[in-house]
Amino acid sequence: MKILFTKTAFVLLAVSAVVSSCSKQHETSQKTGIAYNDKTNGGYVRFRQTHPSPGPGLVPIEGGTFVMGGSADQDVAYDYNNVRRRVTVPSFYMDETEVSNQDWLDYLHWTAITFPNDRELYYDALPDTLVWRKPLSYNEPYVDNYLRHPAFQDYPVVGVTWDQAQDYCQWRTDRTNENILRETGRMVAWKDLNGGKNGGGAAGTTTAAAGGGNGAAQPFNTDIYLNGQMKGPGVDGKKMMPDLSPNAQAGTGKGGKPVRPVRMEDGILKQGYRLPSEAEWEYAALALAGNTQFENIDDGKMYPWNGLGVRSAKSKTRGLILANFKRGAGDNAGVGGYLNDKADITAPVRSYAPNDFGLYNMAGNVNEWVADTYRQTSFEEFDDFNPFRGNEYSNKRMADPSKGLYAKDKYGRPIKDPAKANRKLKYSELLAQQGQRADSTNATAATPANAVPANGNAANANALLATKNSGKAFNPDLRGEKDTVNLALYGNTTLVNNRSKVYKGGSWNDMAYWLNPATRRFMDQDESSAEVGFRCAMTLVGAPEIYPNGKPHYGVKKAKAFKSK
Structure with a gap:
């Protein structure tokens, strides 16, 4: 059952968000009784509540609970890296298709x-x-033509790093x-x-x-x-x-x-485009909402479509392959005269049937970058609401804290620095931090991981160098930003480090096993491949329900208007 996106799912964005000050009746504050949108009393503003529409190219994904890793029925690589874990994914928006060559x-x-x-x-x-x-394959024509030739303009862009x-x-x-x-x-x-x-x-x-x-x-x-x-x-x-x-x-x-x-x-500007989290991507690929009635999932899925096979069961397309993948060793296209998936490398981004969320190629065609940093045991540690691994918090650098002005780079973008705390700083702390930023940044960069601070006493030095079993030097920093890591073996005894980013979905050159949304692999954020592309997501703000029609609801009562005597 495919869920259709209807215009009634959203309140249309108002042409003007502020109620006209010429109105005779102004809405009043529920707590002070002061009238809003009245320039005569100080100009307090109440903005029109909206449930904004998605940005261009996006479709809404109504969130909910699901078993992350639950669609995998085997672990052929013996990675033990996606054990089942029930989580909740908030509603969000996701690109209908992969980013194409034309987009790039x-x-x-x-x-x-x-x-x-x-x-x-x-x-x-x-x-x-x-x-x-490739050293033993004649793919040179794709080197020159794949990105720029108009024949490939609607094909997914590849060779793109995570960065x-x-x-x-x-x-x-x-x-x-x-x-x-x-x-x-x-x-x-x-x-x-x-x-x-x-x-x-x-x-x-x-x-x-x-x-x-x-x-x-x-x-x-x-x-x-x-x-x-x-x-x-x-x-x-x-x-x-x-x-x-x-x-x-x-x-x-x-x-x-x-x-x-x-x-x-x-409410006029759109939330930022971003890479989807791994949980969002897996949830959107499965599209279990299409198999749900009255909060019950009638049937699970192994792929973005129903059933255990990879061929269509519909009468008009019976027997056709449902995704672009490698059917077997040496078989990327099928037999000449009747190609099985109509593609030898990638295929146009709107090829094959979309899943029940309306998303194309959530299995096959190209693998897709997600935002998460890879760890084998992420499932044991992350939160069960909106799980994500890889938060590296940053703050916009101030050019003038007293005026609240951001510092800009030569391209007009705000300069961002690693966050030093997980709380709002006092104003005096903000001014002090901004004033010392350059010196502290240089000192941090030049200081070895296990060095004792020159201005620290012996007790502080011992505390700083006291290491736990994890190999991390301890520093009482709220966010852990100042904690150092012993890099002697980090990344040498394992290929996994903080630059290892997850990609999912299977590609034109992968076997059917990798089409399962629960499978996961990783690659360095500076590496790229002819089998990896991406699509964007966007956070949905406001109420999570996207398809309210025909469902029971509690009414939301309006506050009583206050009248001054």
């Missing part, structure tokens, strides 16, 4: 026109097409949000950008005229924009949001009315 060429094109003189940036963004080259996939996710987030703002008039429209010259400013560069910008043209960045560091002449559009604050200055609105950039609270 868009990324390369933007890079070339935005930074035409930065050969290093463009070179680093290029996939490694040499992954097709490159992460960079693409950030780029896609910024381009999507920039397009929303320009198309809706919250920023200068595409056709008016740079005065309509040079193709209307197709690269999307703007001038950071306010908020600590250096006045030079820089690409749009979501974090920098939301922090108020991209605004002013050449940036502001004709349909900016009304600013009700009594501190607002006259703006570019009609009659000089105060206006402001879009905020996160407006």
